[in-house]
Amino acid sequence: MSRVQRITVLGATGSIGLSTLDVIARHPERYEVFAVSGYSRIDELLALCIKHLPAFAVVPSDASAQVLRQGLKAAGLRTEVLVGEAGLAQVAADPQVDAVMAAIVGAAGLSPTLAAVRAGKKVLLANKEALVMSGALFMQAVRESGAVLLPIDSEHNAIFQCLPGDFSRGLAQVGVRRILLTASGGPFRETPLNELNEVTPEQACAHPNWSMGRKISVDSASMMNKGLELIEACWLFDAKPAQVEVVVHPQSVIHSLVDYVDGSVLAQLGNPDMRTPIANALAWPERIDSGVAPLDLFAIARLDFQAPDEQRFPCLRLARQAADAGNSAPAMLNAANEVAVEAFLQRRIRFPEIASMIDHVLNREPVVAVEALEAVFAADQRARVLAGQWLDSHGR
Numbered sequence: 001m002s003r004v005q006r007i008t009v010l011g012a013t014g015s016i017g018l019s020t021l022d023v024i025a026r027h028p029e030r031y032e033v034f035a036v037s038g039y040s041r042i043d044e045l046l047a048l049c050i051k052h053l054p055a056f057a058v059v060p061s062d063a064s065a066q067v068l069r070q071g072l073k074a075a076g077l078r079t080e081v082l083v084g085e086a087g088l089a090q091v092a093a094d095p096q097v098d099a100v101m102a103a104i105v106g107a108a109g110l111s112p113t114l115a116a117v118r119a120g121k122k123v124l125l126a127n128k129e130a131l132v133m134s135g136a137l138f139m140q141a142v143r144e145s146g147a148v149l150l151p152i153d154s155e156h157n158a159i160f161q162c163l164p165g166d167f168s169r170g171l172a173q174v175g176v177r178r179i180l181l182t183a184s185g186g187p188f189r190e191t192p193l194n195e196l197n198e199v200t201p202e203q204a205c206a207h208p209n210w211s212m213g214r215k216i217s218v219d220s221a222s223m224m225n226k227g228l229e230l231i232e233a234c235w236l237f238d239a240k241p242a243q244v245e246v247v248v249h250p251q252s253v254i255h256s257l258v259d260y261v262d263g264s265v266l267a268q269l270g271n272p273d274m275r276t277p278i279a280n281a282l283a284w285p286e287r288i289d290s291g292v293a294p295l296d297l298f299a300i301a302r303l304d305f306q307a308p309d310e311q312r313f314p315c316l317r318l319a320r321q322a323a324d325a326g327n328s329a330p331a332m333l334n335a336a337n338e339v340a341v342e343a344f345l346q347r348r349i350r351f352p353e354i355a356s357m358i359d360h361v362l363n364r365e366p367v368v369a370v371e372a373l374e375a376v377f378a379a380d381q382r383a384r385v386l387a388g389q390w391l392d393s394h395g396r
C-alpha cells in the first residue's frame with residue numbers, strides 16, 4: 001500500500017464507530033482518522049478527538065459545537081468542528097478521504113452515506129437502514145460513481161467473503177443456489193410466548209452474543225434485524241427474497257453461508273466481534289490483524305441450527321412482505337420500526353406491540369414507486385405519521 005489511508009468514521013461514538021477506531025489505531029502505518037461524528041455524547045467525542053487527532057469532528061447543533069470547541073481548545077487541538085447534515089456530507093465526500101465508515105444508526109445515516117457513495121468513496125456500510133430505505137437508488141448511485149461498497153454487517157461480510165470476486169455478474173452465473181443468513185435468535189428465542197408481553201428494554205438489550213447499540217439490540221430481539229438484513233442482502237448481492245433463507249444459529253459462530261449448485265456450502269466463522277468484518281472491509285482485499293481472539297472450536301464444541309419461528313417473530317414475516325412488495329414498502333417498514341423501537345425503549349408500548357405497530361403502518365398504505373430520493377423520504381415521513389397516530393391511540 002502506498003500511503004496512509006484517511007478514514008472518516010460517521011457515528012464514531014457508537015458501538016461500530018468505537019470498534020472501527022480500535023482497528024484503525026492498531027495500524028497507524030496504514031490508517032489515520034480524518035473525521036469523526038457524534039450526536040449526543042459530546043464529551044465522548046472530545047475524548048476520541050484527543051486520542052485519534054482527526055482533522056474534523058461533526059456534531060448536530062451549534063450548541064454542541066460550542067461545547068466541543070471549548071474542550072478542543074483546552075486540550076490544545078486543532079480539530080475543526082462542523083455542524084449538522086452539511087458537515088456530515090462534507091467529511092463523507094472530502095477529496096482527501098479514502099474510505100468512509102457509515103455507522104450512524106437509522107434513517108439519519110442515509111444522506112451522509114449517500115454523499116460518500118456519490119463521491120465514489122470506499123464505503124464501509126454498517127448503516128443497513130440506509131440501504132433498506134433506498135436500495136434501488138442507493139445501488140444505482142454506487143454503479144454511477146464507481147464507489148466500492150463493502151458490507152460491515154457480520155452476515156453480509158461473511159457472504160461477501162464466501163462469494164467469488166465476480167459475483168456481481170449475477171448469483172446464478174457464479175453458481176449460487178441460496179444465501180443462508182444466520183441469526184442468533186436474540187435474548188427471547190426461548191422465552192415462553194406469554195411472557196413476551198412483560199419483557200423490558202433492559203432484557204431486550206442484553207444480547208447473548210453481541211454487544212451493540214440499543215436500537216439494533218431491540219431489532220435483534222424482535223428479529224426485525226434479520227428482516228432488515230434480508231432486504232440488505234437482496235440489494236448487496238442482487239438476490240431475490242426467496243433466495244435468502246434465515247437460519248437460527250444460537251452460537252453466532254457461523255456468520256452466514258452460501259449454498260452453491262454443486263452442493264458445496266461455504267461458511268465464514270469467527271468469534272462474535274465486529275472488529276473482524278471491520279478489519280476485513282478496511283483492508284480488503286488484503287488481511288490485517290483485528291485484535292479479535294482466534295476461534296477456539298474445542299471450547300465451542302457444537303453448533304446448532306433451527307428454523308425461525310414466525311409466530312414468535314412476526315417482524316420477520318413483515319420484513320419479508322416488504323421485501324416482496326419493494327418500492328416504498330421497505331422505507332415504510334424501516335421508519336415504522338424506528339418509531340416502534342423508540343416507543344418500546346421509552347416503555348410506551350410492550351414488546352409484541354412493535355410488530356403490531358409496523359403491521360398497521362405497512363398494511364394501511366398502498367405501496368408506491370420510489371423513483372427519486374424525495375419519494376423515499378416522503379414514504380419515511382408518512383410511515384412516521386401513521387406510527388405516531390397508532391402510538392397516540394395504543395401507547396401509554
Ligand code: NAD
Nearest residue numbers: 011012013014015016038039104105108126127128212213
Ligand atoms: P450506536 O447506537 O452504538 O451508535 C450510533 C451512532 O450514530 C452514534 O455515534 C450516534 O452518535 C450516531 N447517531 C445517532 N443518531 C444520530 C442522528 N440522528 N444523526 C447523526 N448521528 C446519529 O449504534 P451501533 O450499534 O454502532 O450501530 C450503528 C449502525 O451499524 C446501525 O445501523 C446498526 O444496524 C449497524 N450495525 C451494528 C452492529 C453492531 O454490532 N453494533 C452490527 C451490524 C450492523
Ligand code: MG
Nearest residue numbers: 153154155229
Ligand atoms: Mg448483522
